[in-house]
Amino acid sequence: NAGVTQTPKFQVLKTGQSMTLQCAQDMNHNSMYWYRQDPGMGLRLIYYSASEGTTDKGEVPNGYNVSRLNKREFSLRLESAAPSQTSVYFCASSGQGLGEQFFGPGTRLTVL
């Protein structure tokens, strides 16, 4: 099992450009999450999907949209990138039960 995979690993955008970050998990998990991590900070939840077909806002959803394409895939879209969105983005998934989350390797995004 690959666990949680994310693409791309690195990306540089200009202000105003759009892009989609991809995430997939092969653990048959119901719930998936997108976090951002800024220097010296913990992870902050952007959006999550408790189950296929549902999405909900987290702590910092402004400027982002998500799509739960199917049970395996959960994408994060930046419609018009801003320098404040420069960050490392992590996708995670969790199965039934208490909520241990498994994380992907992250996407390092720089917006110029």
Next chain:
Amino acid sequence: GESVGLHLPTLSVQEGDNSIINCAYSNSASDYFIWYKQESGKGPQFIIDIRSNMDKRQGQRVTVLLNKTVKHLSLQIAATQPGDSAVYFCAEKEANQAGTALIFGKGTTLSVSS
């Protein structure tokens, strides 16, 4: 909103020492806590978890203690090794949250010197 925090941003220890990383939380409704380890350039990795109906849980070289009276969580690492150098995050789950979204603290950087 209520959030999870850590007492110290950095901790430096010698190889072989025992390490204790502390975390304070403010939401008495939280019922599940996790410790994650994050190495440079990688995603967080699960270390150990504990439910609110427990006070202590042990893993391999790690122990998590939960004191609900003072809302305090700690991670103890026995015989700390250079490979334990990383950022450690505590996280909590609130019982009234939809799904299983976690709230993370800011992290403690553990540095182990030989």
